[in-house]
Structures are given as structure tokens and as C-alpha cells.
Amino acid sequence: MTFKRPLTFQAALKKNIKRIFTYWAPISVILGGLGTILGFYTISAYTTAIGRPDLMASAIEAKSALLLWLAVIAFLVAAYFLVLMTTSVLFGLSVSLFNKSPDLQVDVMKLLLLPVLLGIAVLMVTIFRGIEITDSYKLIWVVAYGILTILALQKNPTFRKAINRCATTDSPGKLKNQATRVVFLVMLACILISTVLSTVLPVSLILKSYSGEDTPEALIKLNLISILFASMTLIPVVVFYDSKTDLFKRVSQCLAAAFVILVIIIGASPGGPLTIVYTASSMMNVRD
Template sequence: MTTSPFSIPNGAIKKNLKRIVDHWVVVSLMLSGAGTLFGFAILSTYLNAIGLPGLFPSALDTKAALVPWMLLVALLLIAYIFVLTMNSMIFASGATLFNKQPYVQTKMVRLLAIPVLVGISVQMSTIVGDIHPLLTILASALAEIVVFFVLMKSERFRVAIHVVGFMARPEEGMKWQARFGALVPLFIVVFSTVLSAVFPVQLVLSTYPTPTDIESSLKLAGMAIFVSSLALVPAVIFFAFGENLLAKIRNTLAVLMIMTVAMLTMAPRTFPAMVYRTAYLMGLRDTTITSYLITDTYSVDYFDSDWGKVSIDKDRPVVRGFPLLSLGDLLILCPAYLVTTELAEWPARSPACLVTDTKTAKRVPEKQAKKRWAKAQMYEV
């Protein structure tokens, strides 16, 4: 009796769970270490993105406050991976048509990858070439149809298609519906896979500049084709490698992690944008301009015109600004005029911000702040 590649070996799950329980100390240390590194990566990425990497050592004291931030970034990364693998999941749905033919399924996955890659190449080339979207869709569909006609010359491909159709309609085994009916759902899967390849490409290449010459257009088209092809790898790995279901899942997850790192490397601004956005969602970064009483040793003379009019309360300056980062005791307070600053602009503008802590920069209630500012304007000369 042959074992299906989608079966789980007897006792495999129990054996793996027992390994985890027996080595729970090692597993806990590994997970704790991975979580710590992930937190450090988030903090380092944010500080580098805003141009203040030198604050990393002092920011490490706030690592306990990183946990909610880490969870939100992790959820955003999962959503990012979902978009990256959308076309891979659609392609995998087509391969499931051959689940009852495990002896040819791997071969069919490899053959079906040909029309997908041809369609993606045509689609990405026409998109970069700024061709009308309708013509782009028609051109990629025509290319896929041509490849399907060529594949039908292969006897193994024809037989596999016939078997799928015959299983669906055994009473019509000799009719064209049984012989070629499976081509229609397969073409729909391939066509949908090619169309959905736009999403991972747009996600990864959105930070790249618009090409202005033929050389840059060809380079961007090649990058788009590479990204689309890379997004298909998890589906191919799942069906083509692994002797059982657990091995297939393990291999696919490993490739998925490598692919995500590769995609983030090709789009270096993506992860900083995630971290920057989630900092706002977590309230670690705010765009609300309020007044702060600085109780540290700073005097009014320390604040230049960038901070606007600085009032005095009991010999202490009161400034208006917003927190670029408020994590634990660490506070990076920026002048009000920087509130509309984009992420890419922060490295040049963050030196104007005040690095302090939440103990020495007290937020003044807005009602009292308005009274102080009104009083300051009353005596203005």
C-alpha cells in the first residue's frame, strides 16, 4: 500500500509534541530569543528611520513596553505575507484538481507553471510599458492560451486532463466534455494567478521610482517578473517537495520565511513604513500638538525659533509640540511645525526634536495651556 504525499505518518504529531515537551526549556529560550531579536529589530528600525539611531542603547530600557508594538507589527507582517502569497494560493487551488493523481501531480504543477510565467512576463512587460490595462489583460490571456495549446501536444498532459474530466463525468468518458472540460477551470486558475500577481508586485515595488528610460523600464519589468515568480515558489515547493504532509508544510513555511525576507530586502522601505505606521496606531507616536512643561534643566534660551513662542511657568519653559516617540520613560518631543513631516524626511528634521523623558516633560492640560498662551500674548510687545 502506497502512502499518499498528503497523509500524516502515524504518530508523527504525537512524536513532535513529545519532542517539544521534552525540550521545552530549549524551545522557550529559542522563542524568547527570537522575540527579543524581533523587538530589537523593530526599535532599531524605527530609530534609524527617524534619524536617531544613537538613542538605541537608552531605548533598550523600555523593552517591556515593546510587546504590544511587536504583536501589532507581527499581525501586519502576516497580512503582508498573505498578500504576497495570494497568487500562490490561487495556483495551488488548481493543483488540487490532480489530488487523485499523485503520480502526475508534481509533473502537472511544473507544467502549469509555464503558462503562469509566460502570462506574468507578458503582463508585467505591458504594465511597465504603460499599455492600456484592457490590452494588457488580453495579451496575457492570449499568451496563456497559446501555451496551453502547446502543452496539449504532450501526451502526459492530455491524459491527466482527461482523467480529471472523466472523474467528474464518468458517464461521458468519450465526449469532449470529459476530455477537455478540465481545461476551462485550469485556464481560469492560471489566468486568475497571473492577474493576482499584480498585488505582490505592487506591494514590493511601490517604493521604486517611475522609470524614465528604456533601461530603467527593462530593469523594473525584470524585477516585477522576478517578484511574481518568487511569490509562486511556496505553492510549487508544497506540491513538488516533501514525502508527507508534515514535511510539505515544514518546507513551505521555511521557504515562506526566506521569501518574506527577500521581498522586504528588495523593498527596504516597507518594514520601516510598517513600524512607523503601527507606532501611531499604538499611541507611541502622536500628531496631536499640545503644550509641555519642561521641568529639566533646560531654560527658555535653549529653544530656538523652530519651537515658536515659548512661555514660562515658574521659571520653566512651556513649549508646544508632539511626541515622535513615547515609549516607557523615553520621550522624543518635536516642534509643532514638524507635524506634517513624512517618514523619508525625518532623518534630516529629527535633530530639531528634544530627547527627554516622560518625567521631565509634563503634558499641560489644554485648558490651562490656552490660558497661559493668552496671557503671554496679552503682554506681547
């Protein structure tokens, strides 16, 4: 019985790039159609928002301006994507510290996920409900929470086993291994703290796009939305490490999950699409 050797990341990448070039004609038609739909939608949203839907026809007729408009929209969406995925990248970096222990990496990821989610939820509550708490106290709380999380995780046998594998050196000497372990745990704590703090970035985008009334009900709604969306940014990392396929497919699934989350967050955020449209119009100096 013969077994097919799985493709390396480079081989899989070359294979899929070749496949894209083979089917480039239908792919370009699909992308062009999606771009046209996006252009119509964003122009319609902008002209309706400023109360001038009559301008839509003339805007569509200006082909060069429409292409520039799409380019600006694409740039803003890409910037939005990078901001939203900061939390995901940092959390993925914390899990990648355990690459020397691949059989335990998924379990470690799940162990880290719960305290990070809890930290995000509490931080969002302090931002929305604890107005009297200064930013310095919030920072101190997050740092203390990160340290306590690392200390608590060391009580878990799976986590200790992974640490023993990843935080030891080949050099003999208990003192060197102990120092390496401390440095490893400090690095992990710093990355986890940064992961929780980085959720302020997507939340600031949500708050910036909100244009409703500042009522207690609206505050609770924004708080829940912020917790949900900030937590969703961790999903690509879960998809990447929980998948059992080859590296290329894992990366593809991770990026696909990130894109879906981007669409959900922009579409479901109060005033999210309009914020991008207004920013694009401001950059092109076409605001009314």
C-alpha cells in the same frame, strides 16, 4: 524483512507537537531572543529614519509598548505573508486539480510552471514599460494567454493523459465525459489566469515601498525585481510537489520555503523593511 509504515499527517502532527512541548523551554528562549532582536532592529530602523536615534533608549525601556510594537510588527509581517503567498496558493490549487493522477502530478506541475512564469514576466513588462496600455487591455491579454496556454498544453501527451484521468466521470456516455473535460479545462484556465493576475499584489507592495527617483534605470531595476520576486512566490508549490517525503514533511518544507522567500522579498525590496516599520508606527500613533 519488515517495512515501517509511514505516519499519517495527523500522527506526524501529534508527534511533532509533543516534541515541541518536550523542548518548549529552549524553544521559548530562542523565540524570545529572536523577538527581542527584531524589536531592537525595527525600533533602531525607525528612530534612525526619522533622525531621532536618541529616542531608542526610552522606547526600549517602555516594556509594555515594546510588546505592543512587536505584536503590530508580527501582524503586518503576517499580512505581508498572506499577500505574497496568494500567487503560490492559486498555483498550488491549479496543480491540485490533478490529484487523481499522482504519478503525473509533478510532470504536470512543471508543464504549468513555464507558461505561468512567462505570463508573469510579460505582465510585469506591460505594467512597467507599457504605460499607454489600459488595464482592460492587459486583462484581455492575460485571459487570451490563459486560453492559448490550455490549448497548447493539450498537444503534450503527458498533459492529455492526466486530463483523461482527472476529467472523466464514472457515468457512461461520451457527452457527459466531454462536458466534464470542458468544465475541468475552464476551471484550470481560470485558476492559471488568476495566478498570473495575482502577482500584481506583491508588486504593488514593492512599488509602495519604493521611495527613490523615477528614472529609466530605476524603472528597469524595479521591473526585474518584480519579475524575480513574483516568480519566487511559486517556489513553495514546487517544493511541496517535488518532495518525495511524507505529507507532513512536505507541508513543513513548503512553509519553510515560503518563510525564507518572505524574508528575502522584504529584506531585498527597496524600502521594504522601512515600509513595515512606518506602517506599524502609524498604527500606534507614534509617527513624528
